[in-house]
Structure formats: structure tokens, C-alpha cells
Amino acid sequence: MTLAAADESGAPADSAQNKDAVVFASRRDYHATVAELKATGFEMCVDLCAVDYLSHPVRRLPDGVAPERFEVVVNLLSLSEKRRVRVRVQVPESDPSVPTLFDLYPGTEAMEREAYDMLGIYFQGHPDLTRILMPEDWEGHPLRKDYGVGRVPVQFKDAPGPR
Amino acid sequence: MSDDDRFITRVPARPWSAAETSEGRQELIPASSGAASLERSVGSVLRLPEGAVDSGQIDIERDDETMIINMGPQHPSTHGVLRLMLELEGETVLRTKPVVGYLHTGMEKTGEELTYVQGATNVTRMDYLSPLHNELVFSLATEALLGVELPARAVWIRMLMCELNRVSSHLMWMATNGMDLGSTSMMIYGFRERELVLEFFQKTTGLRMNHNYIRPGGVAADLPDGWEDDIEIICDTVVARTYEYDELLTGQPIFRERTEAVGNITAETAVALSATGPILRSTGVPWDLRRAMPYLAYDEVEFDVIVGTYGDNFDRYSIRLNEIRESIRIIRQIAERMPLGDYRVQDAKVTPPPRRRIDESMEALIHHFKMFTEGFRVPEGEVYVAVESPRGELGCYLVSDGTSKPYRMHIRGPSFVNLQTLPAMLRGGLIADAVAVISSVDPVMGEVDR
Numbered sequence: 001m002t003l004a005a006a007d008e009s010g011a012p013a014d015s016a017q018n019k020d021a022v023v024f025a026s027r028r029d030y031h032a033t034v035a036e037l038k039a040t041g042f043e044m045c046v047d048l049c050a051v052d053y054l055s056h057p058v059r060r061l062p063d064g065v066a067p068e069r070f071e072v073v074v075n076l077l078s079l080s081e082k083r084r085v086r087v088r089v090q091v092p093e094s095d096p097s098v099p100t101l102f103d104l105y106p107g108t109e110a111m112e113r114e115a116y117d118m119l120g121i122y123f124q125g126h127p128d129l130t131r132i133l134m135p136e137d138w139e140g141h142p143l144r145k146d147y148g149v150g151r152v153p154v155q156f157k158d159a160p161g162p163r
Numbered sequence: 164m165s166d167d168d169r170f171i172t173r174v175p176a177r178p179w180s181a182a183e184t185s186e187g188r189q190e191l192i193p194a195s196s197g198a199a200s201l202e203r204s205v206g207s208v209l210r211l212p213e214g215a216v217d218s219g220q221i222d223i224e225r226d227d228e229t230m231i232i233n234m235g236p237q238h239p240s241t242h243g244v245l246r247l248m249l250e251l252e253g254e255t256v257l258r259t260k261p262v263v264g265y266l267h268t269g270m271e272k273t274g275e276e277l278t279y280v281q282g283a284t285n286v287t288r289m290d291y292l293s294p295l296h297n298e299l300v301f302s303l304a305t306e307a308l309l310g311v312e313l314p315a316r317a318v319w320i321r322m323l324m325c326e327l328n329r330v331s332s333h334l335m336w337m338a339t340n341g342m343d344l345g346s347t348s349m350m351i352y353g354f355r356e357r358e359l360v361l362e363f364f365q366k367t368t369g370l371r372m373n374h375n376y377i378r379p380g381g382v383a384a385d386l387p388d389g390w391e392d393d394i395e396i397i398c399d400t401v402v403a404r405t406y407e408y409d410e411l412l413t414g415q416p417i418f419r420e421r422t423e424a425v426g427n428i429t430a431e432t433a434v435a436l437s438a439t440g441p442i443l444r445s446t447g448v449p450w451d452l453r454r455a456m457p458y459l460a461y462d463e464v465e466f467d468v469i470v471g472t473y474g475d476n477f478d479r480y481s482i483r484l485n486e487i488r489e490s491i492r493i494i495r496q497i498a499e500r501m502p503l504g505d506y507r508v509q510d511a512k513v514t515p516p517p518r519r520r521i522d523e524s525m526e527a528l529i530h531h532f533k534m535f536t537e538g539f540r541v542p543e544g545e546v547y548v549a550v551e552s553p554r555g556e557l558g559c560y561l562v563s564d565g566t567s568k569p570y571r572m573h574i575r576g577p578s579f580v581n582l583q584t585l586p587a588m589l590r591g592g593l594i595a596d597a598v599a600v601i602s603s604v605d606p607v608m609g610e611v612d613r
Contacts, residue, residue, distance in 0.1 A: 110583050
């Protein structure tokens with residue numbers, strides 16, 4: 001578990017909005033790290049999302065954190081201490097899966113489904129890992145960087161491609 | 164049946180016939196008793212992946228007594244295109260599964276294709292009842308990455324507009340909630356008062372909705388001449404009308420019977436399900452980001468955080484009604500203390516040159532052109548910013564790779580997360596109250612599906 005201030009992750013440190021602590025967890029101790037944070041007073045998991053760093057592989061990470069293609073970002077909130085912490089986990093392309101947080105925070109149910117739907121991250125142990133926003137028979141994960149912003153052919157337009 | 168058994172993959176011979184549709188099997192998994200199962204069903208998880216249920220363990224007798232009905236996505240009271248699968252035992256709701264995605268237009272993906280200058284036009288269309296909050300959270304996130312400091316007037320104009328937007332959003336909620344409960348007068352009144360606020364928005368921003376008014380670096384235009392008088396009229400009228408709502412609804416026995424002790428939720432459940440906004444506050448948790456983690460200049464104005472006690476529909480109604488009054492209180496303070504000065508940051512990097520300079524200076528013309536074609540570059544980094552929208556915590560997670568377009572823009576929509584509380588609120592209640600409970604969550608489908 002590597003604790004880093006926000007400025008090490010590349011963001012400017014002078015802004016007041018940017019003071020959230022960032023924790024880099026490995027995939028192996030991701031669940032344990034979040035459980036530990038929950039025990040120290042982070043009662044709510046406010047947000048969970050994933051990022052595909054395919055076309056931006058070089059980014060500022062603290063020493064000892066090897067960049068991978070995907071990253072799962074969990075935002076925890078402590079209502080009692082009024083602070084936030086962000087847990088960032090590197091997830092390799094070859095095996096895009098992390099343990100679910102559903103057992104710790106049932107509120108992550110929809111968020112994990114969204115991350116699965118949009119980026120194809122598998123949350124092991126999630127009770128209902130199905131698509132939530134896209135139709136169930138949709139192929140591909142739209143927010144992946146190699147998923148082209150295509151266009152649906154329309155009847156009367158022999159129009160050029162997107163911008 | 165132990166908890167883990169449910170996830171063992173076997174191919175069951177299903178005794179019931181589940182309809183195969185183009186969207187896969189449309190069914191609820193069989194319920195079982197036990198604490199783990201209960202927790203899972205109030206966590207809105209009703210359907211397991213195909214083949215994950217052992218048919219030998221299913222109590223078919225019990226299954227026969229329940230009925231599954233489908234509500235929506237085309238239903239006048241589902242606030243857009245929300246679909247619910249309700250499991251009923253007689254008239255009592257057992258389990259609920261919200262099915263969303265009917266309005267999904269891939270706005271997060273679109274956001275990656277637009278520059279930071281254009282980005283606000285995209286996010287403002289998410290939560291169409293509080294567009295200014297969407298713009299605000301996107302602009303705050305961009306500014307946090309840029310590290311720019313806003314002039315005081317820009318901050319206070321933003322606060323003024325956001326509070327007016329909170330009033331209009333809550334008025335809209337009062338209207339639709341009234342309609343859901345059969346009070347069509349309330350619907351007319353709510354829309355009537357909202358129109359006052361929208362007229363002011365139109366005067367200031369040029370549009371009634373989807374303003375693109377709050378932009379990275381400040382706001383698009385200064386307040387119109389005589390804005391203090393307009394604000395005065397809005398404040399006086401809306402406050403007076405809230406007391407009329409009290410007469411119409413708050414004290415009315417029929418309304419109270421339909422809302423009190425309906426759709427209860429406890430603080431523990433609300434926190435566990437990540438609910439924010441009026442739902443969390445109705446359970447007695449005084450959590451309001453304006454107070455708890457002040458942004459803009461909310462630490463300089465006086466207001467009360469309204470909390471409920473029982474976590475029922477009536478508490479959520481009173482919270483929203485009183486939040487209108489609190490917002491008006493904030494608006495009056497802002498109108499009194501509005502500082503003079505610039506309404507956008509005087510940093511040529513993020514602010515286009517004023518219109519009159521374009522006519523006389525070639526550099527200004529080039530600068531203007533570059534600003535609106537290429538946009539400005541934002542330093543590499545990632546940031547999460549949250550504001551209190553009328554529905555709860557509206558967050559924006561922004562990743563920049565140093566170019567003029569966001570590398571990843573994730574919006575944490577409060578309605579999307581708050582919808583997860585529906586199964587917990589509806590459980591054990593009557594199907595007739597379901598409409599009122601959906602309404603009290605105040606979901607805006609544009610934000611849920613994004």
C-alpha cells in the first residue's frame with residue numbers, strides 16, 4: 001500500500017479541491033486495502049470507475065507501481081471525518097479483473113456493472129455482473145480507447161466519417 | 164443453502180419458463196430466505212447470470228405465490244424511461260430491480276472527443292433539471308487541473324445561479340411529486356414558479372435549459388442589468404408560494420397518509436448503498452457537501468442543512484420544500500454581497516479575448532480562433548471534484564493527458580447511485596405506493612444513463 005499525495009500523481013497541489021489522498025493498491029491487496037480503509041472510518045464508497053490508459057501509457061505514478069492498461073479508481077468518503085481517499089488499482093489487459101467490493105459496500109453494485117459494461121473490467125464475486133447501460137447483447141466495451149467512435153449508417157447520407 | 168453455493172455454475176433444468184427475448188432472459192431469480200439473500204435483494208440484485216442457480220434448491224411453492232410485473236420504461240410516473248421489475252405477493256412488493264440504460268447516449272465517450280471549451284455543452288445535458296450544477300462540477304474539475312484562481316464575482320455568480328437552479332429543480336420535483344400523488348394543482352403551481360426562475364436563466368444565459376453558462380475560467384456573461392430586482396421578485400414570490408404549498412400539501416391529511424411511513428430507509432442502508440442528497444439527509448445524516456466540504460464560497464453564507472428523522476417519503480418532501488427556503492436565504496445573501504469585478508478569469512490561456520478586441524487586433528482574432536478550434540491545454544493529471552446537486556453528490560473524475568481534450572471524463576451521477584435505494588424503500592410496501600416512492604428518489608434519467 002503506497003500512500004501518495006495528490007501532487008505525486010501529477011495534479012497540481014495548490015488547488016484546494018485537490019487535496020484528496022491517493023492510495024495505490026496492487027490487485028492482490030486491493031480488497032484488503034479497501035477493507036482496511038473502511039475499518040478506519042470511510043463509511044461510504046462514493047464512486048467507482050475505470051480508465052483505459054491504452055493511448056496514454058506513460059503517466060506519473062509513484063515508484064513501485066507498474067503502469068498497466070486499465071486502472072480502477074475507487075472514491076471513498078468518510079462522513080465522520082469529512083475527507084476522501086482515492087484508491088487506484090492497476091489492472092492488466094491480459095486479465096482485466098479485480099475482486100468486487102460488493103461485500104464491503106453494497107452501493108458499488110451499479111457502479112461495478114457500469115465499469116464492466118463500459119470498459120470490460122470483470123469484478124470477481126459480483127452477484128450480477130451484467131450490462132447496465134448498453135443492451136445485453138451488445139458487443140464490445142464502448143469506453144475502451146480501441147473502441148472506435150463509429151457511426152450508424154443512415155439512409156440518405158453519403159456523409160464523410162467523424163471529425 | 165450456503166451463500167457461495169449460489170455462484171456455482173451449473174446448468175439447471177428450470178421448472179419455470181423464462182421468456183427468451185432479444186435482451187436475454189427476462190426474469191427474476193428465485194428468492195430464498197436467509198439474511199444473505201435479503202441483503203442481496205435490497206441491494207437490488209435480483210438476476211443472476213444464466214445457469215448460476217441450482218434448481219434443486221428452489222422452493223417452487225413460494226415462487227408460485229409471487230407475481231412479477233414490469234413497470235415502465237414507458238410509464239407516466241417513472242420520470243422518463245425507468246423500468247422496474249417488481250416481485251409482488253398480493254399487493255405487497257417483495258423485490259425490485261431497476262433496469263436503466265434506455266437513455267444511454269454515451270456522453271462520457273463524447274466528452275473525450277470534445278475540448279474543455281466544448282465540454283460544458285456536453286455535461287449540461289446530463290441532468291437536465293439542474294444543468295448548471297453539471298457545468299459547475301466539470302468547470303471546477305478543469306480549473307483544479309489548470310490551477311487557476313477565479314475572481315470573486317465569478318464565484319458568487321456561480322453560487323447565485325446554482326442556488327436558483329436548486330430552487331427550480333426542487334420546484335419541478337414538487338410539481339411531479341404532486342402529480343404522482345394525484346395533486347394536479349401542485350403540478351401546475353410547481354411549473355408556474357419554476358417558470359420565474361427559468362425566465363431569469365433565459366435573461367442571463369440566453370437559454371432556459373442546457374445553458375453552457377458556467378465554463379472553465381468563470382461564467383459566460385455578466386449578470387443582466389437590474390438583476391437585483393428580478394432576484395427580489397423571485398425570492399419574494401417563491402417564498403410566499405412555499406407557504407401556500409404548506410396549506411395545499413403539508414398539512415393535508417390525505418397527503419400525509421400517503422407519504423408518512425412510506426418508503427422508509429434507515430441511515431445504515433442509505434450509507435451502505437452510497438445514497439446522498441435528500442435521501443441520505445431524510446434518514447437524519449446531516450451530510451451536505453456545501454456545509455461538510457465547502458466549495459465556491461459556501462463557507463461564507465449562512466444556511467441550515469435540513470435533515471429528517473424517519474427516512475420516509477414525507478421527510479424527503481419536507482427536506483426539499485425547506486431546501487427551497489434555505490436556497491432563497493442563500494440567494495438573498497448573495498444578492499446583498501455580490502462583489503464587483505471580473506466575471507471570468509483574466510488569464511489569456513483559458514479566456515478568449517473580448518469581442519470588441521477581435522475587430523481591432525489580429526492577435527486577438529488568432530487567439531479567439533485557436534481558443535474555439537483547438538482549445539486550451541490542460542496539464543497532465545487526474546482529479547475528483549464533487550458538488551452538492553439537488554439530487555446529491557455530483558462528482559466529476561477528470562483525467563488529462565496534457566492535451567486540450569479530457570482523456571477520461573467520468574461523471575458520478577447522484578440519481579444513478581440513488582436508484583439503488585429503491586429496492587430497499589419499496590420492500591414490504593404496497594404497489595400503490597411504488598409510484599410515490601419512485602418520485603421521492605427524484606431520478607433524472609438523463610443523468611442515470613448519461
